[in-house]
Amino acid sequence: MPSTTILITDGEQRAALAVVRSLGRAGYRVDVCSTRGRSLAGASRHARCEFAVPDPLHEPSHFAEAVAGHCRDRAVDVLLPIAEPALLALLQARDSLAPVRIPFPSLGRFRAISDKEALTEAAARLGIRVPEQRVLHAPAEAERQMDSFRFPLVLKPARSVGEAGGQRLKVGVRYAMDPGALRRELSQLPAQAFPLLLQQRVVGPGVGIFLLRWQGRRVATFAHRRLREKPPSGGVSVYRESIPADPALVELSEALLAAFDWDGVAMVEYKIEEATGTPYLMEVNGRFWGSLQLAVDAGVDFPRLLVECALGREPRPCSEYRSGVRSRWWWGDFDHLLARMRRSADALALPPGAPGRGRVLRDFLTLWKPGDHSEVFRFADPVPALRESIDWLRRR
Known part of the structure; x- marks a missing residue:
């Protein structure tokens, strides 16, 4: 175990800090990367080193290349991606990272x-209860159903990291208390937010x-x-x-x-x-x-x-x-x-x-x-x- 090296991505995330502290206390050698180089998790006394990488959301292939290079240079045994953009980028590049272990399912399952x-x-x-919902594939679909909606509604993108036109974007949850608010929110959403779930709150x-x-x-x-x-x-x-x-x-x-x-x-x-x-x-x-x-x-x-x-x-x-x-x-x-x-x-x-x-x-x-x-x-x-x-x- 003392010779096992773990690389943690997304050092700016609090989850990354928890992982670094846990594995450092367990005796593993822990490296941390982030888009800034100086990160929350990288500041921990349990982090052996921290380094900067390209943004996995906007430059997924360059990010994966930087991570793969560090894994080769530092003989990394286990790679733990923390945030969704990093997971998407690294699971896509899994073959190029071998023999590093990534304890997550395939990209398709993720x-x-x-x-x-x-x-x-x-x-x-x-048989698991889910909120009453409608799925919109384009903003215009809402107008045809407006009279049947029960407000307030939660506007939830089907994917937290949406893709459209070759561009990835993180999209969050919004709320609409009435039809006017729903129209305003829909008009502001990017293409990456669709399909969009309209859920009963x-x-x-x-x-x-x-x-x-x-x-x-x-x-x-x-x-x-x-x-x-x-x-x-x-x-x-x-x-x-x-x-x-x-x-x-x-x-x-x-x-x-x-x-x-x-x-x-x-x-x-x-x-x-x-x-x-x-x-x-x-x-x-x-x-x-x-x-x-x-x-x-x-x-x-x-x-x-x-x-x-x-x-x-x-x-x-x-x-x-x-x-x-x-x-x-x-x-x-x-x-x-x-x-x-x-x-x-x-x-x-x-x-x-x-x-x-x-x-x-x-x-x-x-x-x-x-x-x-x-x-x-x-x-x-x-x-x-x-x-x-x-x-x-x-x-x-």
Whole structure:
């Protein structure tokens, strides 16, 4: 193990930092690349080196060439892409990276599970509830159906990284509270956003089921619930808590991953409808997720387990962990606070029952309570938090 070298991409991502810390503590040699060269994960004391690479979103082939060159020069054994653009680029170039191990399925399977239209169809066949939805292949299709829509609607591109005319673009989720808002949003969307899912909004807490499957067996299980998000209407979690994994949701999630013949890590995200308690599938991310550090803190070390699988070992299955562990991404939580203080609930498209500004401020000022962990700052590894703080202030 001491001679095993791991390369982590997307060093600017918090998930990359969690992976670097996990594998560094386990005794692996860890290298980090990013588009900037100086990154969050690269600042960790567990990173042996960090270097700059082309942007995988806009220059996928040049990015893959740079990664392949480093793998040859530094005798990399395992390559762990973190973000979706890096995964798309490296899975496309997998043959040129051999014999480096990339513990993810084929490009075809990754594309299939990342396609929300195909995913919701597969889920429905398995009896998994999905929000009521329509699929648009062009903006003009909405006008013909406008009278039948039930607002508010969530506008969700079928793919997070869309492609059109040979160009890739990251496209996010939007909200439309009425027909006028829907027309405005559709007029602003690029071609890469289509096909576009128009989903009925599900109001309720977000729950994630996190799994590692390898060669048809479940190696690790974890679950958390979202407490606060950025943006406040719904996005990445900035404060979240480990919870016992609901056996029924775990079974449904594993069946869904098995339908795509999935090997590797995955996050299966649900919304639990407040009025009925019914879980609705939101999406599946077939990669490491932003709040990965929480799982590690609670006792499920997904990065170490995935690398052991990649190296041909058989790690002991892990499904026991501590509930009530909370993880706070401080700067993300501060962004949540700023958004709530500066903009109205309507402007933010908040769901009914969202806490008022006074409650939001009180919650933020509760800087720590038993069970809380800082996601980025660690006394034993403080430099990433310093680098993140400098970057946040520069953006302001």
